[in-house]
Amino acid sequence: MAEIRASGAEPYPYRFDRSHDIALVRAGWGHLEAGSETDDRVSVAGRVMLLRDSGKLIFATLRDRSGDIQLFVSRAVIGDDGFAEVKELDLGDWVGVEGTVMTTRKGELSVKVDSSTLLSKAVRPLPDKWHGLSDTDTRFRQRYADLIVNEEARRHFEVRHEVISSFRRTLAAEGFIEVETPVLHTEAGGAHARPFVTHHNTLDMELYLRIALELHLKRLIVGGMERVYEIGRIFRNEGISTRHNPEFTMMELYQAFADWTDVMAITERLITTAAADATGSTVLTIAGQSIDLSEPWPRLSMTGAVSEAVGREVHPSQPIAELASIAAASGVSVAPNWGAGKIIEELFEHHCESSIVRPTFVTGHPVEISPLARVDRNDPYLTERFELFVDGRELANGYSELNDPIEQRARFEAEQAAKEAGDAERGTVDEDYLRALEYGMPPTGGLGIGMDRVAMLLSGVDSIREVILFPTLRPEVHDR
RNA sequence: GCGCCUCUAGCUCAAUGGCAGAGCAGCGGGCUUUUAACCCGUUGGUUCAGGGUUCGACCCCCUGGGGGCGCACCA
Numbered sequence: 204m205a206e207i208r209a210s211g212a213e214p215y216p217y218r219f220d221r222s223h224d225i226a227l228v229r230a231g232w233g234h235l236e237a238g239s240e241t242d243d244r245v246s247v248a249g250r251v252m253l254l255r256d257s258g259k260l261i262f263a264t265l266r267d268r269s270g271d272i273q274l275f276v277s278r279a280v281i282g283d284d285g286f287a288e289v290k291e292l293d294l295g296d297w298v299g300v301e302g303t304v305m306t307t308r309k310g311e312l313s314v315k316v317d318s319s320t321l322l323s324k325a326v327r328p329l330p331d332k333w334h335g336l337s338d339t340d341t342r343f344r345q346r347y348a349d350l351i352v353n354e355e356a357r358r359h360f361e362v363r364h365e366v367i368s369s370f371r372r373t374l375a376a377e378g379f380i381e382v383e384t385p386v387l388h389t390e391a392g393g394a395h396a397r398p399f400v401t402h403h404n405t406l407d408m409e410l411y412l413r414i415a416l417e418l419h420l421k422r423l424i425v426g427g428m429e430r431v432y433e434i435g436r437i438f439r440n441e442g443i444s445t446r447h448n449p450e451f452t453m454m455e456l457y458q459a460f461a462d463w464t465d466v467m468a469i470t471e472r473l474i475t476t477a478a479a480d481a482t483g484s485t486v487l488t489i490a491g492q493s494i495d496l497s498e499p500w501p502r503l504s505m506t507g508a509v510s511e512a513v514g515r516e517v518h519p520s521q522p523i524a525e526l527a528s529i530a531a532a533s534g535v536s537v538a539p540n541w542g543a544g545k546i547i548e549e550l551f552e553h554h555c556e557s558s559i560v561r562p563t564f565v566t567g568h569p570v571e572i573s574p575l576a577r578v579d580r581n582d583p584y585l586t587e588r589f590e591l592f593v594d595g596r597e598l599a600n601g602y603s604e605l606n607d608p609i610e611q612r613a614r615f616e617a618e619q620a621a622k623e624a625g626d627a628e629r630g631t632v633d634e635d636y637l638r639a640l641e642y643g644m645p646p647t648g649g650l651g652i653g654m655d656r657v658a659m660l661l662s663g664v665d666s667i668r669e670v671i672l673f674p675t676l677r678p679e680v681h682d683r
Numbered sequence: 684g685c686g687c688c689u690c691u692a693g694c695u696c697a698a699u700g701g702c703a704g705a706g707c708a709g710c711g712g713g714c715u716u717u718u719a720a721c722c723c724g725u726u727g728g729u730u731c732a733g734g735g736u737u738c739g740a741c742c743c744c745c746u747g748g749g750g751g752c753g754c755a756c757c758a
Binding site: 238253254255256257258259260261262264273275277278279293294307308309311313327328329330331332333334335336337338339340341343348352394395396397415439441442444445446447548552568572573590597600628651666676677679 | 684690693694695696706707708709713714715716717718719720721749750751752753755756757758
């Protein structure tokens with residue numbers, strides 16, 4: 204570094220004007236035949252990924268966000284001083300160059316460099332240029348290094364970006380308004396999950412990081428916004444696994460005058476369109492099977508699926524003892540405070556969930572486990588609710604929203620009673636939300652989609668950490 | 684939280700209980716059409732940490748730590 208500065212050069216200059224990104228050069232001159240020279244001048248900038256030095260001629264592979272291109276650096280063209288500077292480049296350095304477009308004898312599209320500027324010196328060596336970086340811990344802790352050398356890692360986040368922007372386009376086209384609601388909640392509602400707790404100093408009060416977007420968004424439906432959605436981070440203080448990160452991204456939408464059937468339809472449209480936008484096709488390979496998302500997604504009733512799995516008719520109207528004995532007979536252990544609905548959910552998770560491969564709407568969840576969903580118009584024990592499962596993973600959850608404030612209060616009170624009885628994940632009575640419902644919420648369909656899991660599905664990875672740039676890890680121990 | 688696996692140079696990996704090595708990166712040199720360029724030379728180690736067994740430990744044992752996977756937990 205001192206040598207660079209002593210030579211009068213600046214290892215960290217302020218800016219560089221480029222005329223093209225690398226993809227644009229490839230698009231414009233990619234057709235050139237081998238051994239061509241042009242007078243077309245370009246300036247490009249990027250990171251030096253490979254160097255091949257053959258004395259008075261140096262080849263470098265330069266990479267920017269859009270792609271790679273070869274630099275052809277001839278001592279006779281760039282001059283002795285410029286050539287000496289290029290010789291000093293290391294793998295990993297950022298450099299900007301100007302020159303003409305050409306192809307080599309072997310046909311490699313190149314920039315024949317007549318001027319080169321070091322843009323940023325890399326003082327730490329790049330991971331192995333061929334094997335890259337494979338240690339998962341290092342990849343996630345040093346995501347910057349992962350992104351530099353692993354094409355696959357970059358691709359996963361391109362897919363993620365395409366999914367999110369595709370969702371926004373689809374929702375905008377259908378008249379949805381994007382909103383932002385609080386992350387800091389005075390009570391953590393809208394889902395069954397343990398929250399993170401934090402403290403506000405000036406107000407001197409406990410606050411919870413949100414575990415769902417639901418209750419604020421439905422307040423906006425009460426307010427007359429009719430179609431709203433939010434794509435936002437939520438936080439659940441629970442285990443970490445290949446499917447779970449403590450902070451993850453949820454898209455929730457609420458549509459006035461709609462019910463669960465409308466919501467299932469929009470779920471299909473969102474995900475199928477995102478697949479086409481992110482991968483160029485609606486056909487995916489899921490667990491080894493080729494599946495076309497554009498075909499209608501099957502619907503499977505939860506009680507029907509469980510009944511088939513255990514070989515007996517199961518329904519939340521049955522006595523708890525009877526369901527508990529069915530559970531015991533099928534190898535599922537039941538806690539004494541569980542109701543009929545919870546036992547059925549447990550049976551479903553144990554016997555049915557993991558065997559679902561193609562996108563499937565599981566419908567008709569028991570009332571007991573669905574405190575914000577509206578009762579099925581044909582069955583008082585069930586709700587008009589669905590969950591979308593793909594490859595054994597839950598991707599989405601939606602329902603006809605409960606909008607009767609009296610019934611909602613009763614459901615909240617049942618939640619609170621369960622919480623006080625020791626079930627930490629159950630909810631509380633949200634008085635402000637009840638007040639909102641008392642103003643009248645139109646009939647509404649609501650949906651939540653786990654964006655990380657959609658990104659996993661469409662990028663074909665089995666770990667949520669592959670689609671979260673900086674997944675939650677234990678802090679690194681720095682000795683010093 | 685439990686079980687199994689794993690941790691060696693900056694990176695990717697070797698090394699029957701017997702001198703810690705290779706490739707890449709780095710450093711020095713050579714080469715004007717290379718493609719993971721090539722050729723010659725060369726630097727680089729608390730083998731995750733601590734303890735034990737042994738004449739001798741990267742290797743076997745114990746404790747601890749990081750990570751992975753599975754289970755549990757988990758709309």
